Amino acid sequence: MGPHPTVAAIRLAVRRVLHDVLDSSAEPHPVVLAACSGGADSMALAAALAFEGPRLGVRAGAVTVDHGLQDGSAVRAQEVAGRLRALGLDPVDAVGVTVGRQGGPEAAARDARYAALDAAADRRGAAAVLLGHTRDDQAETVLLGLARGSGIRSLSGMAAVSGAGGRYRRPFLLLDRDTVRQGCLAQGITVWEDPHNHDPAYTRSRVRHEALPVLEKSLGKGVVEALARTAQLSRDDADALDQWAADAQADAAGDDGSLDVRRLATLPAAVRRRVLRRTAIAAGSPPGFLFARHIEEVDRLVTGWHGQKALNLPGGVAVLRANGRLVFSPS
Ligand SMILES: Nc1ncnc2c1ncn2[C@@H]1O[C@H](COP(=O)(O)OP(=O)(O)OP(=O)(O)O)[C@@H](O)[C@H]1O
Numbered sequence: 001m002g003p004h005p006t007v008a009a010i011r012l013a014v015r016r017v018l019h020d021v022l023d024s025s026a027e028p029h030p031v032v033l034a035a036c037s038g039g040a041d042s043m044a045l046a047a048a049l050a051f052e053g054p055r056l057g058v059r060a061g062a063v064t065v066d067h068g069l070q071d072g073s074a075v076r077a078q079e080v081a082g083r084l085r086a087l088g089l090d091p092v093d094a095v096g097v098t099v100g101r102q103g104g105p106e107a108a109a110r111d112a113r114y115a116a117l118d119a120a121a122d123r124r125g126a127a128a129v130l131l132g133h134t135r136d137d138q139a140e141t142v143l144l145g146l147a148r149g150s151g152i153r154s155l156s157g158m159a160a161v162s163g164a165g166g167r168y169r170r171p172f173l174l175l176d177r178d179t180v181r182q183g184c185l186a187q188g189i190t191v192w193e194d195p196h197n198h199d200p201a202y203t204r205s206r207v208r209h210e211a212l213p214v215l216e217k218s219l220g221k222g223v224v225e226a227l228a229r230t231a232q233l234s235r236d237d238a239d240a241l242d243q244w245a246a247d248a249q250a251d252a253a254g255d256d257g258s259l260d261v262r263r264l265a266t267l268p269a270a271v272r273r274r275v276l277r278r279t280a281i282a283a284g285s286p287p288g289f290l291f292a293r294h295i296e297e298v299d300r301l302v303t304g305w306h307g308q309k310a311l312n313l314p315g316g317v318a319v320l321r322a323n324g325r326l327v328f329s330p331s
Pocket of ligand 1: 037040064067131
């Protein structure tokens with residue numbers, strides 16, 4: 001008898017990614033790590049990696065991050081590491097981090113987690129780090145973006161491949177959370193559910209447990225799938241616009257990097273704003289602090305210009321309009 005259908009689906013998703021990693025790796029036996037919180041999604045991921053990795057000649061390991069935000073978290077991280085070793089994964093690292101304050105609690109924990117995952121991957125020479133995000137996580141990200149009035153880059157959610165050199169992979173992005181969780185149950189895997197996942201103080205928890213269920217009740221079960229589809233369509237559109245903007249920037253820029261205002265004015269607004277954003281970032285404005293309203297201000301130096309000559313952007317970047325050109329200069 002073969003594995004439970006949900007287990008088969010989970011393993012297939014991981015196998016596909018491992019083939020892709022093997023294809024693009026110079027190493028015949030690359031190290032691949034599962035990033036594991038101990039929750040159902042990432043334990044299912046770890047189990048599938050432990051099963052598929054050795055069959056494909058991949059050295060399968062794992063890393064769990066202790067955010068140090070709850071009593072007993074260090075002990076729990078060791079328990080999770082023990083379970084990961086029991087699955088046959090090696091190496092397994094449990095790493096502690098200090099969560100800062102920048103950008104709110106969820107963002108700060110995420111930043112600390114990815115820094116720790118990056119460091120663990122470097123230390124182990126890993127070709128890839130697998131993350132357990134599911135289609136439901138993707139739908140939640142899109143809904144959050146819609147509620148904030150985000151543009152299509154944000155609405156494109158999480159990429160199947162991301163990070164420096166494409167190191168982060170998300171094999172479950174097209175699988176629904178129920179399938180992944182049932183697969184976990186079917187294998188009798190012990191999981192630890194982070195209480196934060198149910199804490200209504202966290203926005204994502206409210207989206208997961210309140211907003212999406214209301215939408216599904218009112219609009220039908222397909223809402224999660226539809227939102228995930230919006231992510232994919234938005235990604236394709238955003239990629240195309242980014243490419244267009246890169247070409248347009250090369251076209252409008254002089255040797256000194258300043259932009260020709262007349263050329264900018266002929267571009268569609270979506271492309272022009274992307275050119276302005278790229279140029280501001282290249283001049284030193286930090287992407288995380290450069291908001292739509294900043295770019296709209298710069299855009300007013302191009303369209304609807306009333307003689308204003310200069311403005312300042314985050315990161316101390318000054319933008320000056322002179323002689324028909326926009327000059328972005330670091331302070
Ligand atoms: N503490 C952690 N240590 C290592 N990896 C983590 C940790 N927290 C999250 N991750 C990784 O990020 C993914 C998404 O995490 P998130 O908390 O958003 O989702 P989740 O649905 O709660 O996942 P899970 O059920 O696996 O905890 C996880 O599946 C896992 O791969």
